[in-house]
Amino acid sequence: MSETFAKKEKEKKKAKERRDKAQKMQDRKESNTKGKSLEDMMAYLDENGNITNTPPDPRKRKEINLDDIQLGAARVEPENVLREGVISFFNDAKGYGFITDNASRENVFVHANQLSQVVKERDKVTFERERTPKGISAVNVKKVG
Secondary structure: OOOOHHHHHHHHHHHHHHHHHHHHHHHHHHOOOOOOOHHHHOOEEOOOOOEEOOOOOHHHOOOOOHHHOOOOOOOOOOOOOOEEEEEEEEEOOOOEEEEEEOOOOOEEEEEHHHEOOOOOOOOEEEEEEEEEOOEEEEEEEEEOO
16 A cells, blocks of 8 residues: 555546546537538528528629639739939949939939940939849939930
8 A cells, every 4th residue: 555656646647537538528429410400511601701501692692704703813014114213323433323213212223334324413314123133223224304
C-alpha cells in the first residue's frame, strides 16, 4: 500500500480521461444525425448566396448573361500613356533627374538618354512611364513650349 504521489496522480489522470471519453461518447449519441429525413438534411442557397433551410423563391430568380461572367483577372483599362509634368531636379553633369508628374504628384526618374532636348529645372515636359528593374522611369521626354 505504499503508492507514491506520482503514481496516485497518474491514476487520477487516467480516471479523468476515461470520464471525459465517456462524456464525449454520450454527447455524440445525443446529437446523432442518423435517421433524419432527407428534407431535414437539405440546405439551399438564397438569391444572395447565403445558406438557408428553405428553398429559394423562384420569383426572385435573376437571369445572368453569360458574357457578363469574367474568368481570370480583371480587365486593365489602358491608362493615359502621355503624361505631363515639370522637371523638379536635373543634374547635367551626372545626366539624370526627376520629373514631378502633374496627375499623381509623384517623382519619376529620368535619364539624359530619354530626353529629346536639353532641359533644366522647372521646364514643362510630356513623357511616358516605363517599368524598369529599378522602378518607374520616364521615357520619350519632350519639352513643352
